[in-house]
Amino acid sequence: MSELVAAATETQTHVDPFFDPVTATVTYVVHSGRGSACAIVDPVLDYDPKSGRTSTDSAQRVIAFVREYGLTVEWLLETHAHADHLSAAPFLKQQLGGKIAIGEHIRSVQGVFGKVFNVNDTLAGDGSEFDHLFTDDETFHVGPLEAHAMHVPGHTPADLAYRIGDAVFVGDTMFMPDVGSARCDFPGGDAHTLYRSVRKLLDLPGDTRLFMCHDYPPASRGPRFETTVSAQRSDNIHLNDRVSEDDFVQMRSARDRTLAMPNLILPSIQVNIRAGRLPEPEDNGVRYLKIPLDAL
Template sequence: MSPHVASFFHPDSHTFSYVVHDPASRQAAVIDPVLDYDPDTDAVGAGPLQPLLAHVRAHALEVRWLLETHAHADHVSAGRWLKQQWPQASLAMGSGIVEVQRTFAPRYGLEMPTDGSQFDHLFADGEHFDVGGITAEVIAVPGHTSDSVAYRIGDAVFTGDSLFMPDGGTARCDFPGGDAALLYRSIQRLLALPDTTRVFICHDYGPGGREVANETTIGDQRARNIHLHEGVSEGEFVAIRQARDATLVEPKLMHASVKANIQGGA
């Protein structure tokens, strides 16, 4: 089955958020929503959410799920903020968040539960749930972070920070808990999906000056992804990824984002 997918771009963090709904029942899931955050004043703003909220209202959608693909390091999640707007929605992410909480809470001196209880539901790898009449599947894709998951909803897969657009390659693996070899194996699971599967990515930076983009297919990824197109070995990928990661700077909002996002955006 084919869900309707609406995308919303946050230029400050180059993040795409999604509203995914079943046209028959109008039940919906929101994936990776973003709040504005000003590190100078510690203030958050809901400006980026206004088009998303307007879309939900215009289509009379019932949001049942607020889904995070991982604890992001470049923006503050709007998951907790949206939970206040839609109390009926379940705030959920992969069960690997427990490991991430146990890694980062002591680093930041946070006195908080490290059992994932800030979320309504923690998904196991391979778990299924429904968006209206459309079946969704959780696919664990650790490597960028240890809690990373992708959501396959009907004929669409939302890859989080694993696969980017083919000319963007893949996500960095140099954060605590990251592992390039593990990311290679995770992405092989995604590339085993049917070629026609629609792929929706979480970040795009417009490499080469092109306009930002967010949708591709598994077949296109397998044929053209610059880091692990068909024929690239695990060892080759690890060398490519590690060389690239050595050139990257820390995300500007990493510390504020991680502290908030391991608590569901609190």
């Protein structure tokens, strides 16, 4: 075995999570050790809907970690256009560098919500707000770590999972085994499609580490967000190997009809389809978000 191959084989994927209890979102820093390149997955910008104020406490925790470990940010990876938190990717890019990336199907999400928020005059709609649009199974690197983008639609049509080394960041395809799966009733979502996307992930080797985008824990435990393919196939309450596609679709469709919209869907979507960029200030120096009435 050559020295180069040996070094690649021995490279470990380090994953450091940052849990935001307000939105139940987990931001990850993925790297191969101190002084290495890194990717930041699903960063959170704090937003108080009552005051309309943003803050960067969650992002500052990530910045402090990256600087302490001497990491170089190469990628700011979004698994999808989130409906439950605003992205801090532009702020982190400004502070740390890196390219903001998402799946190429973000264009279809922009098409739908550009009309909902009537922002087609300020939204290109071709995904160019992002620095890079991944295609399905596209290969990229985080320093020495080989990575793959996996198109896993169903929750939304644009969802991606990122496989980096032996770690997979699954976005909202599924949650911890005792929580189950994400809703499929957003525009372009589909329970049949989500089931097939999850099976694609669960065909990976059993010891593959899976990292959730969110955790909504039962009262019996605190937040957890790492599991394995084997654990999901055995124990996921919605998506284990004993659940058929038809059974899942029936359960998911009935469950989705009972769910309210996420608390932050209106500010989140209109910001996140712009790659996390806030609207430009108006002539009084203030930025404004829209609230469409009777539109959703």
